[in-house]
Amino acid sequence: MIDHSPASTLRVRRGTAADAAVLARHRADMFRDIGRLDAATYAPLLLASTEYFARAIPTGEYVAWIATTGDATETPVAGAGVQVRTLLPRPNETGTAVLPGPEGIVLNVYTDPTWRRLGVAELLMGHVLEWSRARGLGRLVLHASHDGRPLYEKLGFVATNEMRYTGIL
Template structure:
């Protein structure tokens, strides 16, 4: 994988949690999420990110330009029981794929995804999932992702 000139790749650390959260907030805002809900989820999400980066439940990678993070992506590692589709208990959930608007169109999201998928393979993961935005869907389809029969129910807080 070769990044465009001037860009560098590095793993995310706990010190990057605030930056990852800012990208996450921008991602949800770009996808049309309610701004008040994005703001309400930001602090609890940041706390989760710090803990997950610390204990290894989340791994992230970042692309920088002149010392500033311009793109990133991560994976939450999940332990689930074996199933007919996959015997390994480790699964991967890709999230927080974000490229700053001024860096879009260079294939950075695809490069981030290829790195994360290589890590999944190295860990023996057979089942990788994600939720795609309309803008991201073509990239994921080209990488082999397909829609599934997953369903969702949102419960109201009690």
């Protein structure tokens, strides 16, 4: 039987290349749960994502956090990550200074269904924000799902003017 303990009993740790399969599972489940992944594409996405995380975590391009149960099993129940990418020199929001540092894109925010609405994603996002400040990121961006939007708004994220062109592939 699953122990639905409050998020305060969970542990949060940094993900390593050894966690690539767990992180890939979070990513595939996230797209599945938000209705963006058909069944036949689940396995190829899992494979490609596992390869990506195994490659990108050691270089520091991708930084991952995993929430696990606080017991001896240390079962992963949720995750979140940041991909660090070059930010072209640009003004800050008020136009009064040039933004320093790289940009972080928040990715793979996922909580296993039985652990939702217990504050786990918020706990993980706290780690993401703290690390991003310490790392000196110029800004954080993300694409919010329907369920994710209220979480990010609660944390201070605001909608932007981003557009998307899907006609290339």
